[in-house]
Amino acid sequence: MKVLVAVKRVIDYNVKIRVKPDHSDVDLTNVKMAMNPFCEIAVEEAVRLKEKGVASEVVAVTIGPKAAQEQLRTALALGADRAVHVETEERVESLAAAKLLAKVVEEEQPGLVILGKQAIDTDNNQTGQMLAALAGLPQGTFASEVVVDGDKVQVTREIDGGLQTVELTLPAIVTTDLRLNEPRYAKLPDIMKAKKKPLDVKSPADLGVEVASRLTLLKVESPAERKGGIKVGSVDELVDKLKNEAKVL
Amino acid sequence: MSILVLAEHHDGQLAGATAHVVAAAQAIGGDIDVLVAGENVAAVAEAAARLDGVRKVRVADHAVYAHQLAEPMGALLVELAGAYSHVLAAASTTGKNVLPRVAALKDVSQISEIVEVVDADTFKRPIYAGNAIATVKSDDGLKVITVRSTGFDAVGESGSAAVESVDTVVENSQSSFIKQELAQSDRPELAAAKVVISGGRGMGSGENFKLLEGIADKLGAAIGASRAAVDAGFVPNDMQVGQTGKIVAPELYIAVGISGAIQHLAGMKDSKVIVAINKDEEAPIFQVADYGLVGDLFEILPELESKL
Numbered sequence: 303m304k305v306l307v308a309v310k311r312v313i314d315y316n317v318k319i320r321v322k323p324d325h326s327d328v329d330l331t332n333v334k335m336a337m338n339p340f341c342e343i344a345v346e347e348a349v350r351l352k353e354k355g356v357a358s359e360v361v362a363v364t365i366g367p368k369a370a371q372e373q374l375r376t377a378l379a380l381g382a383d384r385a386v387h388v389e390t391e392e393r394v395e396s397l398a399a400a401k402l403l404a405k406v407v408e409e410e411q412p413g414l415v416i417l418g419k420q421a422i423d424t425d426n427n428q429t430g431q432m433l434a435a436l437a438g439l440p441q442g443t444f445a446s447e448v449v450v451d452g453d454k455v456q457v458t459r460e461i462d463g464g465l466q467t468v469e470l471t472l473p474a475i476v477t478t479d480l481r482l483n484e485p486r487y488a489k490l491p492d493i494m495k496a497k498k499k500p501l502d503v504k505s506p507a508d509l510g511v512e513v514a515s516r517l518t519l520l521k522v523e524s525p526a527e528r529k530g531g532i533k534v535g536s537v538d539e540l541v542d543k544l545k546n547e548a549k550v551l
Numbered sequence: 552m553s554i555l556v557l558a559e560h561h562d563g564q565l566a567g568a569t570a571h572v573v574a575a576a577q578a579i580g581g582d583i584d585v586l587v588a589g590e591n592v593a594a595v596a597e598a599a600a601r602l603d604g605v606r607k608v609r610v611a612d613h614a615v616y617a618h619q620l621a622e623p624m625g626a627l628l629v630e631l632a633g634a635y636s637h638v639l640a641a642a643s644t645t646g647k648n649v650l651p652r653v654a655a656l657k658d659v660s661q662i663s664e665i666v667e668v669v670d671a672d673t674f675k676r677p678i679y680a681g682n683a684i685a686t687v688k689s690d691d692g693l694k695v696i697t698v699r700s701t702g703f704d705a706v707g708e709s710g711s712a713a714v715e716s717v718d719t720v721v722e723n724s725q726s727s728f729i730k731q732e733l734a735q736s737d738r739p740e741l742a743a744a745k746v747v748i749s750g751g752r753g754m755g756s757g758e759n760f761k762l763l764e765g766i767a768d769k770l771g772a773a774i775g776a777s778r779a780a781v782d783a784g785f786v787p788n789d790m791q792v793g794q795t796g797k798i799v800a801p802e803l804y805i806a807v808g809i810s811g812a813i814q815h816l817a818g819m820k821d822s823k824v825i826v827a828i829n830k831d832e833e834a835p836i837f838q839v840a841d842y843g844l845v846g847d848l849f850e851i852l853p854e855l856e857s858k859l
């Protein structure tokens with residue numbers, strides 16, 4: 303079975319972002335970029351499936367600018383066999399990403415597609431579900447456990463009240479939650495080897511998909527700042543403040 | 552304009568989130584219908600009919616909608632969406648699971664987790680873990696939107712909308728429900744609680760969360776946690792507050808042994824009053840806390856419990 307993993311290049315999760323002075327967007331110049339943490343988990347899961355003999359091949363795919371090839375090389379260093387880069391300099395909304403991924407799914411015919419549950423830049427949490435709908439496949443979102451069994455997969459999902467397990471027919475779409483696994487680090491020899499692994503570049507036009515969207519980003523602002531509070535010296539003072547100043551007790 | 556709100560419900564009960572989503576629908580303006588889909592959901596439909604501002608409640612009661620699996624729920628909404636200008640759901644794990652399917656099949660974008668309605672086409676939503684607020688305008692004919700509950704005050708419950716049944720039954724051979732393990736708790740729901748007390752890695756163990764329980768009992772609080780505390784296995788995942796967990800905005804949030812990573816702040820910084828208890832006076836959590844108390848939580852918590 304072939305496993306396809308979608309990885310997105312995003313701002314490193316440790317970076318504190320700045321809004322551009324003209325409020326047109328977030329300022330990403332000279333900001334450290336990385337693979338979306340949920341995508342790292344997706345790659346790890348795919349590679350583990352291969353190590354267990356469940357997957358025969360792991361293909362990583364990204365949609366994004368030229369620089370996004372760095373993230374594909376990371377995926378290759380982590381154990382993916384080959385990569386597909388859908389190259390575009392345009393802003394790609396989740397719907398367009400899902401349409402492009404659906405085309406790649408059509409070409410590659412994977413048994414399982416693993417995505418992150420959410421990209422930490424847009425915080426959209428949509429692409430996997432949209433891909434599932436467009437490809438006509440079932441979905442197991444927010445996965446904390448994935449067990450492939452013959453032509454089915456059982457996915458344990460992190461839901462608001464606890465955990466839910468569903469069984470899906472393959473091929474299926476899975477999106478990862480944080481506790482699915484702990485991703486490994488790439489070792490230097492693997493990083494060297496990754497440079498020689500195949501990486502195929504396509505354009506959205508090659509796939510016959512229009513990237514433009516009917517969603518316009520009008521403005522980006524910083525959230526209202528909380529004004530710094532005070533330090534209290536004792537539990538008594540804290541209780542007093544909460545009762546008499548904040549009036550929340 | 553006409554708006555379809557997907558009702559959130561669990562265990563045969565309407566969840567509080569729905570009243571917040573209806574409030575968002577009111578901010579958009581227009582006729583508001585609520586869809587209740589599930590199995591044996593008559594009581595949910597009755598509760599939904601009492602929400603203020605609702606024109607009618609549409610009930611799809613059938614085994615195929617049991618457990619609200621994404622595939623049949625998405626297909627049902629696609630069938631019904633044609634009559635509406637907006638489809639709304641809570642930004643819960645159910646809403647997030649189902650709505651993007653509807654958007655994709657209708658070939659429109661989804662606008663996730665709105666916190667404000669500017670007008671019927673324009674919405675505000677947090678991005679980058681809430682470190683920026685985007686204003687987005689949609690030119691799609693149908694707007695598919697998830698709503699962050701903390702952004703909208705719940706509507707009242709003095710309505711009496713008509714309830715009608717929906718006969719649409721869809722097929723689903725792709726997914727099936729196996730099991731569910733839900734946390735049992737007598738405490739208020741995290742997202743709805745007036746007071747939340749959360750523990751982080753500093754709690755040291757799951758056993759030590761008992762120190763929070765006594766205080767939570769006295770304050771009628773829900774108990775939350777940081778991801779580090781969940782990852783360490785101290786408490787289950789449904790207690791996680793943050794960018795990728797639950798978003799809360801109670802009257803009072805007490806963070807204990809939590810450093811204040813941006814991903815945690817994303818889930819609680821809209822709380823009205825924030826208290827931080829941490830032994831490290833440099834911990835970033837103090838930058839958002841109204842009242843900070845520097846010290847060892849193992850000394851502070853028992854004292855706090857005795858003085859409440």
Ligand SMILES: Cc1cc2nc3c(=O)[nH]c(=O)nc-3n(C[C@H](O)[C@H](O)[C@H](O)COP(=O)(O)OP(=O)(O)OC[C@H]3O[C@@H](n4cnc5c(N)ncnc54)[C@H](O)[C@@H]3O)c2cc1C
Pocket residue numbers: 315339340422750751752753754776777778779780791792793794795796797807808809810811812813814815818828829830831834846847848849
């Ligand atoms: C993609 C992604 C998503 C994430 N999503 C979330 C999320 O939704 N929610 C979330 O919380 N995190 C999330 N995180 C993790 C986040 O980055 C932090 O790692 C996490 O919040 C840290 O938890 P913590 O504050 O409990 O632990 P730490 O950062 O280890 O802090 C522990 C604190 O306890 C204090 N302490 C220790 N002992 C005592 C004592 N005896 N008395 C008093 N204080 C004490 C220490 O001084 C320290 O400040 C996410 C990370 C990633 C990469």
Ligand SMILES: Nc1ncnc2c1ncn2[C@@H]1O[C@H](COP(=O)(O)O)[C@@H](O)[C@H]1O
Pocket residue numbers: 308309310311338340341344363364365366394396399416417418419420421422424425426427428429430
């Ligand atoms: N441009 C992209 N390229 C590759 N994968 C993507 C892209 N955008 C989204 N994804 C995938 O979809 C997941 C969820 O993203 P989102 O729905 O945008 O929050 C990500 O973790 C990726 O796995």
